[in-house]
Every structure is written in structure tokens, then in C-alpha cells.
Amino acid sequence: MLKEYDVVRAKNDINPLIPKGTKGAVMLILHENPNKYEVEFVDENGDTLELLTVGDDDLELVEN
Numbered sequence: 001m002l003k004e005y006d007v008v009r010a011k012n013d014i015n016p017l018i019p020k021g022t023k024g025a026v027m028l029i030l031h032e033n034p035n036k037y038e039v040e041f042v043d044e045n046g047d048t049l050e051l052l053t054v055g056d057d058d059l060e061l062v063e064n
Contacts, residue, residue, distance in 0.1 A: 007062040
């Protein structure tokens with residue numbers, strides 16, 4: 001399970017703004033079983049692209 005403020009990467013294309021490989025940070029843990037997270041995805045400059053609710057299947061841990 002991911003923790004708040006973990007840095008993650010999208011494992012899949014989530015939407016047109018958030019393609020596979022986009023980095024983000026877990027802002028909030030919403031549900032367990034299945035795990036759901038509020039993630040702020042950012043561009044290469046650190047500017048926010050979108051704040052989305054996503055599940056474990058869409059994320060991989062980059063660093064914690």
C-alpha cells in the first residue's frame with residue numbers, strides 16, 4: 001500500500017493529460033480494499049497537470 005507523499009508514476013495512460021510515465025505524489029489515501037488514492041500529477045517543471053483519484057493498478061512507486 002502506498003503512503004501519503006509517496007512519489008509515483010502512472011503505469012498506464014490514465015487520460016490524454018496523464019500518459020504512461022507521468023509522475024505524481026500521493027496526496028490522500030481514500031479507500032482500502034481496493035486501494036484508492038488522490039494523486040497530484042505534475043509535468044517536467046513540477047506544475048500540476050491534474051488531481052485525480054486512481055487505484056493501485058494505475059500506479060507504481062518511484063520513491064517514498
